[in-house]
Amino acid sequence: MSHSRRAFLSSVSLAIGSAGCISTDSSSSNQWTPDPERLRWRYDADGRVFSSPIIADENLYFGSEDGHLRALDPTKGTLRWKFATRDEIWVDPAVSGETVYVGSRDGNLYAVDTDGNERWRFKANNGITSNPTVVDGSVYVGSEDSHVYAIDSNTGEKQWAYQTQDGVAAGPVVDGGTVYVGSRDSSLYALDTHNGELLWTFTTDDSIWADAAVDSDRVYVGSSDANFYALNRANGSLVWSRDTGDSLSPSSATVHEKTVYFGNYGTCYALETATGEARWISDKPGGNVNARPKVVDDTVFVGDRRGNLHAFDTSTGERRWKYQAGNAVYSSPLVTDDTIYFGSNDGHVYAIGR
Numbered sequence: 001m002s003h004s005r006r007a008f009l010s011s012v013s014l015a016i017g018s019a020g021c022i023s024t025d026s027s028s029s030n031q032w033t034p035d036p037e038r039l040r041w042r043y044d045a046d047g048r049v050f051s052s053p054i055i056a057d058e059n060l061y062f063g064s065e066d067g068h069l070r071a072l073d074p075t076k077g078t079l080r081w082k083f084a085t086r087d088e089i090w091v092d093p094a095v096s097g098e099t100v101y102v103g104s105r106d107g108n109l110y111a112v113d114t115d116g117n118e119r120w121r122f123k124a125n126n127g128i129t130s131n132p133t134v135v136d137g138s139v140y141v142g143s144e145d146s147h148v149y150a151i152d153s154n155t156g157e158k159q160w161a162y163q164t165q166d167g168v169a170a171g172p173v174v175d176g177g178t179v180y181v182g183s184r185d186s187s188l189y190a191l192d193t194h195n196g197e198l199l200w201t202f203t204t205d206d207s208i209w210a211d212a213a214v215d216s217d218r219v220y221v222g223s224s225d226a227n228f229y230a231l232n233r234a235n236g237s238l239v240w241s242r243d244t245g246d247s248l249s250p251s252s253a254t255v256h257e258k259t260v261y262f263g264n265y266g267t268c269y270a271l272e273t274a275t276g277e278a279r280w281i282s283d284k285p286g287g288n289v290n291a292r293p294k295v296v297d298d299t300v301f302v303g304d305r306r307g308n309l310h311a312f313d314t315s316t317g318e319r320r321w322k323y324q325a326g327n328a329v330y331s332s333p334l335v336t337d338d339t340i341y342f343g344s345n346d347g348h349v350y351a352i353g354r
Helices: 003-016
Strands: 039-044 055-056 059-063 069-071 079-084 095-096 099-103 108-113 118-121 133-134 139-141 147-152 158-163 171-175 179-183 189-193 198-203 218-224 227-232 236-245 254-255 259-264 267-272 278-282 292-294 299-303 308-313 319-324 338-345 346-353
Touching: 039 227, 059 099, 069 099, 095 133, 108 139, 133 158, 133 171, 139 179, 147 179, 158 254, 171 254, 254 292, 259 299, 267 299
Parallel strands: none
Antiparallel strands: 039 346, 055 059, 059 069, 069 079, 095 099, 099 108, 108 118, 133 139, 139 147, 147 158, 171 179, 179 189, 189 198, 218 227, 227 236, 254 259, 259 267, 267 278, 292 299, 299 308, 308 319, 338 346
């Protein structure tokens, strides 16, 4: 989840103090019928689906605004089980071994087995709207209580906590013994995975809602100051930045073959990782680009707030096709050999032919 999804949702929720009152610029699903030529199935989740699906153990897992983690048959779209939390789920689940990890706005990180039974829960002091990351026996997650946590993946016991100056909605990215995570306090933090010790920090001019992306040399992240940054992984120094000129922060990014892809207000970017120069910029999306782009082979898949899932050529930025859902697409798509799965603000998860 990135600014375009999380910052919009969180800012509205904070402003009105009530979940479930989120407006979009998409048409109502009552006035729209899905395209049958590409659609394989569509599952009604009883609430908006901001979560990005994941497939493991022959189940498709996702969270919903109705507060449930669900497991579906990925071929048929039929429900196998659902697990109830006490509030909305905005985040992507993570799977390791035979356990699914998911956070809820009720402030708990849940560990659920692949049959839908709770193994443990970890209680933070505020909602969890950060994607969990599981690496080497630890679950890393941020919370609206302004902490980044490392939790034992087997027992649910806290290993360490690092306090920032504001809520942490960005999902931690773990690579090479370092946790990279942004905060609404405008800083990106690099923390030691073993003890949470601060290695370095980079401060922008506004909140960081987006998950970072890393390659062998750099860390990439967007800020609500409308800039997209490339930083030196070793010390957090600035390598280059790109001013998008928009009032909304860039989405979470994907790095693929020396190109970094991200979205913003009605725009998709493909920039050279070395210099930040544009390989291409597309204005084909009709609304905010809300989620992390997914790159598979020679195609970039990304959703927008007007309910479109787009497929762009990685080399040229030419749009190959788009698929219209019934409302905004904040979910990053899951792409398999023959199927694309994604959630929509119309309350459904879609499986469409690739």
